[in-house]
Amino acid sequence: MLQAIGLTSTPRRDLTPAVEDLTFEARSGSVTALLGAEGAGKATVLRLILELEPGRGVTYFRGRPLHRLSHPAREIGVLLGDVPGHPARTARGQLRMLCAAAGVPAARADELLDIVGLSSLRGERLGTLSSGMDRRLGLAAALLGDPHTLLLDTPSAGLSSRENSWLFGLLRTHADHGGTVLYTTTDPKEAARTADHVVTIDGGRLVADQDGFDFARTRLRPRVVVRTPHAARLADALNREARAGRRSVEVVAEAGSRLTVYGSSCPEIGETAFRHGVLVHQLADEVGDTGPVPAQAPTPGLVPAPATAPEAKPRTVRAAAHDRGPLPPPPMSRPVSSPLWPVRYELRRMLGVRSTPLIxxxxxxxxxxxxVPLARTGRTPLPELLAAWPALLPLPPAVLGAGLLGALSFGDEFRYPALAGARGTVPRRLGLLLAKLTVTAGAALLLALLAVAADAAALRLVYGAAAVPVPGNWAALIAGWAGLAIGCAWAGLLGAGVFRITVAGMAAVVAVPTLVVPLLQKGLAGPSARSVVGLPGRLRELAWLEWPHQADRWLMAMGRLVAQPVAAALTLSLSALLCAYLFTGLRRRARW
Structure with missing residues (x-):
């Protein structure tokens, strides 16, 4: 069951809130339609429920608020517009990535592709899918975690009648198995045909809260549509015969030659037209919308009481209308959370598109x-030569590439969110942040080693083996090179995470040598009155355990490495970015 109490959006400036004090519930085992015209605030209601929109009020999912759900993806399935995935990712790759994010087996992706009828398109890119196929994939993504509650924003928009029937057949199956379904729509006839419960809003306020049978009886009226070139003459004849027979008949003249008649039937109107010699081009039964009927406002802070009208008959009719729906999703055992799920998610995210191999x-x-040109003059030191780091570049290509991989790790997340239903984007969770740091560090280290190997091989091939001698301090050089690559990758990752854009991550990487290093050098330009000589011995005195004396040399090497301007600036930048990231994350949680 979903209970929404007092939902109110935060207005901009002096404008009226898009949603104001809205209270309703969507019961388990039923399909609930949130009905309203364009601009009535339906999408804002869903975003308030998911805490993606700032505002007041609270929503309970089976008695628990969203921030108390340990695994939101396993409790709530969401479809807000199109599938929020990278256009170059395949349908199967997208679902497998989301499986890792939700902590479910990867085989669940293939099961859902079969259920939604996309098994033959599993290798297609998201950017090439049609509107109907995209909607099917979005529903498969919402069902990955076997959620109890489904939230869908205008799921039938742009679908054909056959796809529409399939969609609501699947939603009906989910509800019949005890789930909760809440979807938005602008069509009252669709709501009456597919929903067990209809919540009507207008201008962000509750207008009516009815079960499907009462809604169809009070909101929709049967009518007869007539098209005739003699509309005025037929309308006059119908009104005169209705008065003579003391029947309640309402004739509404619409644009052109169309009449809408309430309170009569096709045979009666046809006989009247025949008796008066009126030519009729069209005569058909329809169900008309009478507009929202104001309901008594609910008591503030209380969920409206469920309707007392019987539901068995209308629900049976609606279920029969979609008996061609797909089979129900198979039950899925929910595995225990594992630290490997975030790592698998990040690996599939990074390797699922062509950008990583291209970089x-x-x-x-x-x-x-x-x-190769740097080695020609022989003036470039060996470390800069192997790193291909000319003076005109702030950083070598391998380090810039590592920073770009880190920036894309968060930048693509905010541009193409992995889970729209979770609070914001997935990586805000600490486990996935640690996974991103781990995978990005591994990718940066591998890229740095490949670059050095490629440069050394090219130099040996062009100038011979004497051009690349093995330096005596090769261990310190490798440690410094690896630290520079990993540090810049993390700077790009945290910069993009704080500012939610890839460009900001790359700016954080480039700012280290161009902005932070000069400032640090200027601050430390004065003469030093103190020295750190003897630091390993003093650390040994403070330590509980004795370590070998050979470790003192490594400690001093590490100290000299950190004391380098670029290393110190990178450490300072990473500390500031990490504090900013944690501050924004904690502030976001406090607001929720």
């Missing part, structure tokens, strides 16, 4: 192209 290829080509 690696571009970095390797640029490194080789820069390293």
């Amino acid at each position: 690696v290829a571009a970095v390797l080509i640029a490194s080789v192209v820069l390293a």
